[in-house]
Amino acid sequence: MTQDAKNVQVQCEDGSLFEAELLIASDGIRPAVRAQVAPQIQPEYAGYIAWRGVCDEACLSNYTLETLFNYFGFCLPNREQMLGYPVAGSGNDTRPGKRHYNFVWYRPASEHEELVNLLTDNDGHFYPTGIPPLKVSWKNISHMRKVAQDILAPQYAEILEKTAALFFKPSMMCARKKLCLAESP
Template sequence: LLWQGLRESVPDSVVYRQGEAVTEVEETGAAGVGVRLAGGSVERYDLVVGADGYRSVVRTALCPESRPQYAGYVCWRGNFDAALLAGLGSVADSVPEAGTTVCFPGGSCVIYRIPGPDGPRVNWVLYGSPPRDGQLRLDDPTSFPPGGLTPALAGHLAALLDREFPPYWARALALTAPADTFVQPIYDMETTRTAAGRLLLAGDAASVVRPHNTSGAAKALQDATALADGWRRCGSFEEL
């Protein structure tokens, strides 16, 4: 719903392209910025705003020395059909509207309902220590998206739930299909600069806050608002 609302506000005069991966950007002075696409073609633009996340290609061009630093723990996420809770055989057969928090040594998990295409679903976000057998690369930002969870990582999560969670909630989270589970190492990052020449960074490309602060989306919207305000006040790219 959020994406649709934002997408519908983009004027028809704006070319909106999906599925075009940008592999490199290079500022070329008065000629603007060259944007290289995955297919090999290079396009020229007057200004490039890098709102391309914590693995930003634009940030690599603007300040290559600024790199995300691993924070020492990972985030597991998943969701499943809320109707499955009825089969757990417990008096605690539902997730309260306000959600549930499970805390354990070295981590925590929040569990709450979300709307789904076929009815309510249960979403959960778990912060804890990573596997210690090299299953995750922690020297460079990476993640295992939904559908990419390996059997070894699934086994690590199952063992964590069995060891640290109350039995009911361990069984509840185990209802999550591997295709609906992913894991993401947590990183911190603050860039040395967010703008130079015809390049500008916004959102997680400019700075990364840990997801349990629940401020990343607000930060990105504030950046976009500041850019729009600056654009109205300035008469040139240099002033912006």
């Protein structure tokens, strides 16, 4: 990649060359492009995590199926947000009884206590940049399910209880520093 006062030029691995007034790189929380272009800008923890999962439709009660499953739903406990919606099941199956319910539960978590605990597996290994889904501690999952029973709508609490593979991601944001590639120093 090169740039001048008006344009940025990007040469791809296949040799092709692109030129534009602006380069937008959207390659995730640990992006290779940002590491090359602006290594001084590092993501910062945003103060909350996102529990995620998909629940098999066939596991759910008639009550949850009738009142929530077919909808894009929200649940808004104080300072939190739960949302979910139906998605195709295995093999892209959209037949009733074969679908899944996808959800995300945004929850605040203090950086130096709760987050450290959540990013530590059952063997005491700490994963500072994000814990692999299968390493999330069963104690943390059990606690999360208990909290769900206490504060979420019963349909969402049931979905969390019946989801086999729960995982979470810390929410990150880039530092609030201005990054303008075409700007001269």
